[in-house]
Amino acid sequence: MxxxxxxxxxxxxxxxxxxxxxxxxxxxxxxxxxxxxxxxxxxxxxxxxxxxxxxxxxxxxxxxxxxxxxxxxxxxxxxxxxxxxxxxxxxxxxxxxxxxxxxxxxxxxxxxxxxxxxxxxxxxxxxxxxxxxxxxxxxPKFIDPTVFQDYKLDKIIPVTVFSGHLFPSFYPWRAQVTEEIQRLFPTLVYTHPGYDKNHQAPFEVRDEKYSQLISQSYFSIADTTRMDYVVRKHLEIPASGAILVAPESEPLKEYGFVDLENCVLGSGRELYIKINAVSRSPDLYSYICKQGHDLVHSRYTRQLWxxxxxxxxxxxxxxxxxxxxxxxxxxxxxxxxANPGTPWIADAVIFDSPMSAVLRSARDTILSGEDLGSTKAALNDLTNWIGHVAEPWLLLGVIALLEGDLNQAALWLSRRGNAQGQSDAELGRLDPVEIAWLLMLAELLEDEGLRDLMLERALDAPHLSIRRMQWLWRDDADEQDAETTRVDGFEPGDCLSIHWLGQETLATWITLAERVLASNGRADRIRYGAVLDGRSKIMFGTS
The missing domain is CATH 3.40.50 (Rossmann fold)
Incomplete structure (x- = not known):
C-alpha cells in the first residue's frame, strides 16, 4: 500500500x-x-x-x-x-x-x-x-466553491451591479455602464457594504446570500478598474451561475475568459447589443453561462490552489x-x-497597464530631459484615479525639483508619508526612493534637520538611490570612485522600492542629478560629469 x-x-x-x-x-x-x-x-x-x-x-x-x-x-x-x-x-x-x-x-x-x-x-x-x-x-485569484455555486434559483433579476456607485473615477467603465444599462434592461444596483464595521451600509449581503443573489441574476457587471486587473467578482459571478459582463481586458483573457464563449465583453452600444442578443436566445444564454461556471470551477477553486x-x-x-x-x-x-537571464516565470510577458504605461512614460521623459508639460498633466490626472496612489506624487516631486520649485517638491515628496502617518507614525514609514529625493531637497534647502531625519530613516531602508544621493553630497566625493562608494548597482540587503525612479544606470542618474542641481542654482556643486569608455565618471565640488 x-x-x-x-x-x-x-x-x-x-x-x-x-x-x-x-x-x-x-x-x-x-x-x-x-x-x-x-x-x-x-x-x-x-x-x-x-x-x-x-x-x-x-x-x-x-x-x-x-x-x-x-x-x-x-x-x-x-x-x-x-x-x-x-x-x-x-x-x-x-x-x-x-x-x-x-x-x-x-x-x-x-x-x-x-x-x-x-x-x-x-x-x-x-x-x-x-x-x-x-x-x-x-x-490566480480563487473562489470557495461551497459558497460560490449555482444555487439553481429562479432567475428574477435581469442585471445586477454590485458596488455600482463606488469610486467612479477608479471604476469608470462600471460607472458608465451603471448609468446606461438601467435605461435598457431592468437593473438592480447594490451599494457596497463598506470596509469599516462602524460605518456600514444597511442591507448588507455577503457569502452565500451574495452568491444566491448573483444566482438569481441573468447577467452581472464587474469592472477591471482603471488599472485593468482581475478582481474576485470576475470569478464569483460565473461561479454563481450568472453571465459575467466586463470590459475587454487582457488580464481576463489570461484567466481563460472569451467573449460570447463564457462571458460578455465590451463597452458602449455594442455591449448592449450583445446582452440583448444573448438574452433572446435561451440556448446561447445557457451555453455561455455553463461555460463560465465550468471555467471557474475547473481552474480557480480553493481545492486547486x-x-x-x-x-x-x-x-x-x-x-x-x-x-x-x-x-x-x-x-x-x-x-x-539558473543560466544568466533565466526568468522567474517562464514565457511570461508583463505588459503595461493603463497606469503603468503613464508612469513608465513619465519616468522616461524625466530621464531624457524632454518637455515636462504634458507629463505633469498626465501624472496629475493619475492622482484623480484614486486618492492614495503614491507613484505619481514622487515623479511630480522630482519634476518640481527640475523646475526649481522646492516648496512644491516638498509637498509632493512627503505627501504619501504625511498622509499615512497622520494616525500612526509607523504607517508613514518612507520608501527608500522617497528618502533619497528628500535628502536632495534637504541639501538644496540647507535644512540640517530634514537631512538628519532622512539619514536616520535611511538606516532602516538601504537602497542604491540613497547611497548615490549621499555620495553626491559628500565633501570628499571627488576622491571617491563608484566602486568604493557602492553606487554602481544594487546590493544584497537593499530594500525594494515601490517607485519608478531608482533603477537607472549611474550615468543616467548623474545626468538627472546635474539637471536638478543646475535648476536650483547649484551648478557650482558640479565639478564635472562624463561617460568615458562606457563607465560613468563624476566628481562633485565641495563649495
Missing part, C-alpha cells in the same frame, strides 16, 4: 488585525489562510513573538508572511527573525497594487529573510518594477545551480538550471 505523503507544516505570520475591519473585508483578507489549511497544517501568529522559540514549538516546514494593509495595518516585532535560515520564507502580496502601505511590506523582506514573493496577479509587478529583483511569482505548497516541494529539492521557476503565469513550479 502506497504511503501517504506527510502534511507539511506552515506558519502564517500576519500583521495585527484592525479592530474596525468590517466582516466582509476580514473574510477577504483571511481566505488565503483557510485555503492553505486545506493542503497543509497551518499555524497562525498575529502578535509579537520570538521566532527561535516558536520554531522549537512548531517546527514549521516553511513560513508565509502576510501583507500590511488597512485590514491588518501593523507589522509584528519579531525577535530572532533570521534564526533557522534553512526554513524557506515567502511573502503573499495580498493587497491592492496601489496600496499606500506597500513600503512597509517591502521593508519586511530583508528584515525577515524573505526571498520569494507571491503576487495575486500581474498588477503588483506591473506597478512595482523592482519586484523583478526578487523571485516573484503570479498566482496548491501553489505555495507546490513551490515548497520544489524548493526543498533544489540542487546547486538551480532555481525554482514558475511555468507561466498561474502555472506549476519546476527546478531549472
Amino acid at each position: 502506497a504511503e501517504t505523503a506527510p502534511r507539511r507544516k506552515v506558519l502564517c505570520v500576519r500583521p495585527r488585525p484592525n479592530p474596525n475591519t468590517a466582516p466582509m473585508l476580514a473574510n477577504v483578507v483571511d481566505e488565503w489562510v483557510h485555503t492553505l489549511a486545506l493542503h497543509c497544517d497551518v499555524s497562525v501568529i498575529e502578535q509579537d513573538f520570538d521566532f527561535a522559540e516558536v520554531y522549537e514549538q512548531l517546527k514549521p516546514d516553511f513560513l508565509i508572511f502576510d501583507s500590511v494593509h488597512w485590514g491588518r495595518p501593523h507589522r509584528l516585532n519579531i525577535a530572532n527573525a533570521q534564526a533557522h535560515p534553512h526554513v524557506p520564507r515567502a511573502l503573499y502580496l495580498n493587497c491592492d497594487p496601489h496600496d499606500p502601505m506597500r513600503p512597509l511590506i517591502l521593508q519586511m523582506l530583508d528584515n525577515y529573510g524573505i526571498d520569494t514573493v507571491f503576487c495575486t496577479g500581474n498588477e503588483q509587478i506591473q506597478h512595482m518594477p523592482e519586484l523583478l529583483r526578487i523571485a516573484s511569482f503570479i498566482l 496548491t501553489h505555495m505548497l507546490d513551490w515548497f516541494e520544489c524548493r526543498i529539492r533544489l540542487q546547486p545551480g538551480e532555481i525554482v521557476q514558475q511555468q507561466g503565469k498561474f502555472g506549476s513550479f519546476e527546478n531549472v538550471r
Whole structure:
C-alpha cells in the first residue's frame, strides 16, 4: 500500500488585525489562510513573538508572511527573525497594487529573510518594477466553491451591479455602464457594504446570500478598474451561475475568459447589443453561462490552489545551480538550471497597464530631459484615479525639483508619508526612493534637520538611490570612485522600492542629478560629469 505523503507544516505570520475591519473585508483578507489549511497544517501568529522559540514549538516546514494593509495595518516585532535560515520564507502580496502601505511590506523582506514573493496577479509587478529583483511569482485569484455555486434559483433579476456607485473615477467603465444599462434592461444596483464595521451600509449581503443573489441574476457587471486587473467578482459571478459582463481586458483573457464563449465583453452600444442578443436566445444564454461556471470551477477553486505548497516541494529539492521557476503565469513550479537571464516565470510577458504605461512614460521623459508639460498633466490626472496612489506624487516631486520649485517638491515628496502617518507614525514609514529625493531637497534647502531625519530613516531602508544621493553630497566625493562608494548597482540587503525612479544606470542618474542641481542654482556643486569608455565618471565640488 502506497504511503501517504506527510502534511507539511506552515506558519502564517500576519500583521495585527484592525479592530474596525468590517466582516466582509476580514473574510477577504483571511481566505488565503483557510485555503492553505486545506493542503497543509497551518499555524497562525498575529502578535509579537520570538521566532527561535516558536520554531522549537512548531517546527514549521516553511513560513508565509502576510501583507500590511488597512485590514491588518501593523507589522509584528519579531525577535530572532533570521534564526533557522534553512526554513524557506515567502511573502503573499495580498493587497491592492496601489496600496499606500506597500513600503512597509517591502521593508519586511530583508528584515525577515524573505526571498520569494507571491503576487495575486500581474498588477503588483506591473506597478512595482523592482519586484523583478526578487523571485516573484503570479498566482490566480480563487473562489470557495461551497459558497460560490449555482444555487439553481429562479432567475428574477435581469442585471445586477454590485458596488455600482463606488469610486467612479477608479471604476469608470462600471460607472458608465451603471448609468446606461438601467435605461435598457431592468437593473438592480447594490451599494457596497463598506470596509469599516462602524460605518456600514444597511442591507448588507455577503457569502452565500451574495452568491444566491448573483444566482438569481441573468447577467452581472464587474469592472477591471482603471488599472485593468482581475478582481474576485470576475470569478464569483460565473461561479454563481450568472453571465459575467466586463470590459475587454487582457488580464481576463489570461484567466481563460472569451467573449460570447463564457462571458460578455465590451463597452458602449455594442455591449448592449450583445446582452440583448444573448438574452433572446435561451440556448446561447445557457451555453455561455455553463461555460463560465465550468471555467471557474475547473481552474480557480480553493481545492486547486496548491501553489505555495507546490513551490515548497520544489524548493526543498533544489540542487546547486538551480532555481525554482514558475511555468507561466498561474502555472506549476519546476527546478531549472539558473543560466544568466533565466526568468522567474517562464514565457511570461508583463505588459503595461493603463497606469503603468503613464508612469513608465513619465519616468522616461524625466530621464531624457524632454518637455515636462504634458507629463505633469498626465501624472496629475493619475492622482484623480484614486486618492492614495503614491507613484505619481514622487515623479511630480522630482519634476518640481527640475523646475526649481522646492516648496512644491516638498509637498509632493512627503505627501504619501504625511498622509499615512497622520494616525500612526509607523504607517508613514518612507520608501527608500522617497528618502533619497528628500535628502536632495534637504541639501538644496540647507535644512540640517530634514537631512538628519532622512539619514536616520535611511538606516532602516538601504537602497542604491540613497547611497548615490549621499555620495553626491559628500565633501570628499571627488576622491571617491563608484566602486568604493557602492553606487554602481544594487546590493544584497537593499530594500525594494515601490517607485519608478531608482533603477537607472549611474550615468543616467548623474545626468538627472546635474539637471536638478543646475535648476536650483547649484551648478557650482558640479565639478564635472562624463561617460568615458562606457563607465560613468563624476566628481562633485565641495563649495
